[in-house]
């Protein structure tokens with residue numbers, strides 16, 4: 001069934017030019033941008049590590065339609081102290097609380113209102129923020145603070161019109177303890193200030209979920225004139241080595257889809273509790289330290305976050321039901337960047353891993369087929385429910401199949417024009433389909449089952465199969481090993497890259513005995529691997545195969561205690577749960593839970609029915 005989207009329009013003045021902005025209905029925001037919308041945020045923050053609270057003042061420039069008498073912001077678990085309109089006190093009201101959305105903040109406006117200022121405090125319940133104690137950092141000397149805004153968490157640390165289709169510019173002044181450095185998704189300092197005060201500017205309009213802050217004992221190391229890394233002292237050199245290809249990636253991306261629009265592309269490496277692999281905050285990608293493998297083998301994550309500089313940050317999903325527009329395009333683009341840098345077979349290998357993820361996801365969603373559509377209907381649900389392999393890998397498969405049908409050169413011209421024509425605006429699935437039909441399919445007289453791909457569950461029959469010769473080798477070895485034709489030692493002596501090893505581990509057959517698992521571990525040292533991706537998939541298989549040798553149980557516990565990346569820890573907890581080890585999962589989770597960000601906690605709470 002198709003969700004009907006009512007399009008409302010509104011005129012918006014930017015640089016003296018009147019632009020028509022179309023707003024879709026967003027079930028995940030209380031804002032009514034067609035009546036009154038914020039266009040610029042001036043943010044003042046005082047970060048208190050002792051109380052784990054931020055004191056904030058959010059001043060907005062606003063535009064109203066038809067003399068709107070009120071403007072509505074999203075808030076969640078914030079303490080609102082005082083509100084002004086046109087610099088004079090005004091009445092405000094916090095509406096009733098919704099568990100997912102929070103509370104609407106309705107502010108009365110005088111005639112000709114141009115500004116609104118909200119004085120507020122975050123609370124202990126603020127979900128976007130994670131205050132870490134020194135023990136949870138790499139250097140173990142200073143505390144750390146990180147934020148995660150996507151999908152609808154920015155409202156938990158800034159009162160804001162928190163819909164991805166509303167774009168604002170921002171300035172910020174942030175006060176932190178003198179020994180720490182603050183960085184944001186904005187123009188950033190390269191050195192610590194003496195007084196702990198930092199000023200930021202984001203000149204390009206961005207969606208609220210992309211406002212981000214990290215505070216810690218950070219240093220900066222440049223890679224090229226427009227790329228570099230921020231990290232704690234003990235991590236900075238490793239990060240600089242790991243991400244050395246960043247400039248090459250930006251150049252490759254520009255060659256594909258046009259000029260990089262955000263001037264600077266830096267990465268900040270966060271402590272391991274960061275809930276995601278990476279978050280594409282503009283100008284400053286937030287990254288998990290688990291991608292630092294020492295051999296640059298997991299850097300497709302950086303290509304992914306960089307690709308978001310076009311798909312997501314430049315052309316943004318209008319609502320979270322259109323999330324596949326952000327992620328499907330980004331995975332497609334990521335593969336193209338990886339192909340440009342490391343060749344077709346490497347990119348195909350990564351794509352084959354994605355296909356396996358997708359098949360597993362589909363398997364797990366057998367009872368909820370509606371969630372396997374690209375266009376979702378998340379009304380009344382947490383938009384995080386849509387952040388799974390469907391948006392990423394089915395979205396990718398759709399675009400890859402489309403490329404295969406229309407040919408690469410037509411696909412590239414289409415995408416480059418698409419990004420160029422919609423730069424700094426938002427996109428609904430419906431508008432994208434119109435644009436695709438008009439500018440690619442009808443124009444070239446090509447028939448393609450677009451509606452089936454987007455509005456129907458599962459994978460259409462015309463999906464292409466990505467073949468990787470490197471993976472074929474691995475699959476042959478697995479068969480030979482299973483049938484006793486080669487030994488574990490011979491497997492481990494193969495000259496495989498990391499992705500081949502991962503493919504091997506993930507496809508270890510169910511019937512493999514503990515004795516064989518032990519032989520494998522003895523020769524390949526998977527339990528003690530320093531590559532977090534390898535250990536994650538190996539731990540999953542150890543649990544599936546009831547394998548307990550080589551101290552693997554305590555390694556698993558240690559991993560879950562220190563790493564908070566949602567994908568990693570949820571894979572392991574899920575393996576424990578599915579193998580009758582729920583008690584063990586519970587016992588570890590009870591200890592590890594305080595180390596996790598709310599995003600990870602929410603997922604695992606639900607998975608383990610933890611209260």
Ligand SMILES: [Zn+2]
Nearest residue numbers: 304308327330
């Ligand atoms: Zn992404």
